[in-house]
Amino acid sequence: MVTTLAPCWYCSGLVRQFRIGTLIVGESRTFAGGLDWLREHGVEVIDLDSTECRELLEAFIAKHPEVWNEDIGEE
């Protein structure tokens, strides 16, 4: 599976439920999600630490903080 940002707890659960073996995330600085938990359970996590993805998310957060905080916000 390939994602722009790290999966939330709900999506992390689905990664395991459907036995997805490798997860490629664009970046995890804006949101770490369940990456450590997935790694602990044998999922190969590749974090590209992409500046492009981080800037995309930071721009979204700056423009729509209410949407970001509603779904993700503080961990």
Ligand SMILES: [Zn+2]
């Ligand atoms: Zn999610």
